Amino acid sequence: MKITLGPAGPSQSFARLVESLSGEDLSKCYQCGNCTGGCPVSFAMDIAPSQVIRMVQLGQEETVLRSNAIWRCVSCLQCYSRCPKCVDLSRIMESLRRLSLRRGHEPVTVYALPDEFIRRSPQMALVAGFRKLVP
Amino acid sequence: MKIPYYPGCTLSTVAQDFDRSARQSIRDLGVELEELSKWNCCGTSFPLTPENVIGLAGPGNVLIQAKKAGGTVSTLCSFCYNTLRRTNNTLKSDAGRRDVLASFLETDGLGDVKVLHLLEVLRDQVGFAEVKAKVVRPLKGLKVAAYYGCMLLRPADAAIDHPESPKIFEDFLTALGATPVDWPNRGECCGSHLAMSETDLVKRLSGSILSSAQACGADLLTTSCPLCWHNLVKSQEAILRDEGKETVLPVIYFTQILGLALGEGPEALGIADGVMGAGSVLKAKGLWPAAVPAGGKA
Numbered sequence: 001m002k003i004t005l006g007p008a009g010p011s012q013s014f015a016r017l018v019e020s021l022s023g024e025d026l027s028k029c030y031q032c033g034n035c036t037g038g039c040p041v042s043f044a045m046d047i048a049p050s051q052v053i054r055m056v057q058l059g060q061e062e063t064v065l066r067s068n069a070i071w072r073c074v075s076c077l078q079c080y081s082r083c084p085k086c087v088d089l090s091r092i093m094e095s096l097r098r099l100s101l102r103r104g105h106e107p108v109t110v111y112a113l114p115d116e117f118i119r120r121s122p123q124m125a126l127v128a129g130f131r132k133l134v135p
Numbered sequence: 136m137k138i139p140y141y142p143g144c145t146l147s148t149v150a151q152d153f154d155r156s157a158r159q160s161i162r163d164l165g166v167e168l169e170e171l172s173k174w175n176c177c178g179t180s181f182p183l184t185p186e187n188v189i190g191l192a193g194p195g196n197v198l199i200q201a202k203k204a205g206g207t208v209s210t211l212c213s214f215c216y217n218t219l220r221r222t223n224n225t226l227k228s229d230a231g232r233r234d235v236l237a238s239f240l241e242t243d244g245l246g247d248v249k250v251l252h253l254l255e256v257l258r259d260q261v262g263f264a265e266v267k268a269k270v271v272r273p274l275k276g277l278k279v280a281a282y283y284g285c286m287l288l289r290p291a292d293a294a295i296d297h298p299e300s301p302k303i304f305e306d307f308l309t310a311l312g313a314t315p316v317d318w319p320n321r322g323e324c325c326g327s328h329l330a331m332s333e334t335d336l337v338k339r340l341s342g343s344i345l346s347s348a349q350a351c352g353a354d355l356l357t358t359s360c361p362l363c364w365h366n367l368v369k370s371q372e373a374i375l376r377d378e379g380k381e382t383v384l385p386v387i388y389f390t391q392i393l394g395l396a397l398g399e400g401p402e403a404l405g406i407a408d409g410v411m412g413a414g415s416v417l418k419a420k421g422l423w424p425a426a427v428p429a430g431g432k433a
Contacts, residue, residue: 023185040324044336072336075183076324077289081298088290094183108332121330122361123144124214128179129331131190 003058011059018056021095028085029053035079035089045069049079049089056092070096071107071133094132101135108133138256139204140168141197143215144176150212150361152405153388157211157253159403160394164261164269168209171200179214180328181221188235194222195236198248207249209256211390213286213360220250220293252287252295254303254359254389263310271398273312277420279392280348280356280384281305281315283322284363298322307389308357311396318351320344325366334373341370345384354416357389364388368411385413400424 015026029050036048047055047069055064064070073093080088108129118126146154158168174197182190197219201208210216226233226246233245251259257266281304288298296303301322305315323344326337345367348356358364367386374380387406391413394404401414401424408414417423 021184021186040340041336044339072329072333074285074324074327074329075180076285076327078285078322078324081289081291088183091183091185098184113331117331120149122149122365123176124179124212124362125328125330125365127144127176128214128328128362131178131180131182132328133332 001063003060014059014061015056017099018092018095021098022088022091024088024091026053026057026087026092028087029057030085032084034082034084035087038078038082039073040076040078041072041074045072049073049093052096053087053089053092056096064096065100065103065105069093070100075132097132104135106135110134136165136260137167137169138251138260139201139208140170141174141177141201141208141210141215141219142170143174143210143212145361146212150364150388153211153361153364153390156388156394156399156404157390159399160390160397161253161256163394163397163399164257164266166256166261169204171197171204171208173200177215177218177222179218181218185229185232188232188239191222191225191232191236192239194218195226195240195245198223198226198245198250199240199242201248201250202244206247207251209251209253211253211359213252213284213358214362216250216252216295217286217293219248221290223248223250224292252359254287254307255295257307257393258303263306266307266393267310267312270311270396272396272422274308274392274396274420274422275312277313277417277422278316278352278354279308279313280318280351280353281308281321281389282344282348282356282358282363282367284358284360285322285324285327286360288322304357304389308392311392313392313396316348316351316353318348318353320347325363326370327362327366330362330366330369334369337366338370338373341366342374345371345374349382349384353384354420355392355413356384356386357392358386359389372411383410383415385411385416387413395422 036050178193308315326340
């Protein structure tokens with residue numbers, strides 16, 4: 001993937017926005033990769049969890065907000081419990097989901113969900129899913 | 136002893152066996168679960184971004200009811216537990232969010248409720264030694280995989296035990312006379328709310344939990360989360376159907392296994408018979424009441 005850095009370095013505005021939404025300090029991350037190593041879903045992500053942080057630092061807004069990684073993160077907090085710098089990546093992922101939803105992305109279309117699923121699923125699956133995946 | 140109890144939505148609907156088996160078996164231990172007189176959905180997932188104060192209103196409201204009931208509340212569902220505990224922690228430590236929410240909910244004194252999972256009640260208030268003393272049907276020879284999942288262990292300040300090397304669930308099973316198996320996937324995620332959007336991914340995540348428990352010799356897997364239960368059971372059904380596997384690992388709630396050890400019948404506890412239910416395993420182990428009549432006169 002080609003990343004273009006301008007003479008003045010990457011734009012910091014996206015990183016600042018994510019920091020303000022998540023309350024997390026992105027500069028604490030030194031790319032050890034523990035989050036990616038412990039993540040149960042990283043095998044199915046187009047960008048690994050540690051790469052998500054790096055790309056936000058580098059202002060790669062479009063790539064990150066269009067990734068499937070932010071939707072496949074289930075907030076299990078394995079990353080946070082193993083991070084040597086106590087970066088809560090789940091908050092960063094949640095901020096990115098909210099930014100993506102605000103820009104009109106719709107990962108789950110509620111009316112397209114099968115009736116069978118709505119009837120048989122535990123309420124908590126619906127409530128949690130709606131809170132995470134629906135604008 | 137009476138203890139305020141928050142059942143939550145799922146236990147009132149699709150996971151009634153979990154609720155019923157808990158009320159009955161904890162009564163056998165001399166504890167009464169007193170349902171909060173008024174409660175609402177906790178919102179299931181804790182709102183992760185600090186700006187999302189409105190997401191704290193649901194669990195905040197439950198905590199207000201808990202405070203009216205004496206300041207302690209017990210839960211069974213792992214998600215409810217996690218959301219209520221983290222909300223209380225946040226309201227305790229973050230004056231900004233506490234003040235906004237207090238003004239919205241027209242209350243004060245948020246952030247000082249003690250949120251307990253029932254396993255904590257059993258360990259700290261009843262005591263596992265006392266549980267063991269009340270066991271009338273020791274689950275001898277039954278190898279059980281204690282599945283913690285995410286919400287009982289993470290984050291560390293809301294965990295019921297050490298997040299990386301917990302033992303509360305294993306100690307609980309040992310008190311019942313069962314043999315907890317040592318297995319690596321006990322704190323891995325089952326796929327959670329991806330049940331809504333990515334069932335193939337959930338099948339893979341839940342499948343690796345099931346096969347890990349089986350490879351380590353488990354006869355049964357036990358959980359405290361209705362969403363884990365749903366994902367594990369539905370994934371297993373799909374795996375059996377699509378991949379032609381024949382070995383089944385029944386999944387049951389920890390309160391059902393508690394009730395069984397305390398002498399309750401499988402029907403009262405909602406333990407399903409048949410291949411997918413725990414019945415066939417329990418029969419094979421001589422732990423199904425038909426094989427062991429009350430009083431132990433087999």
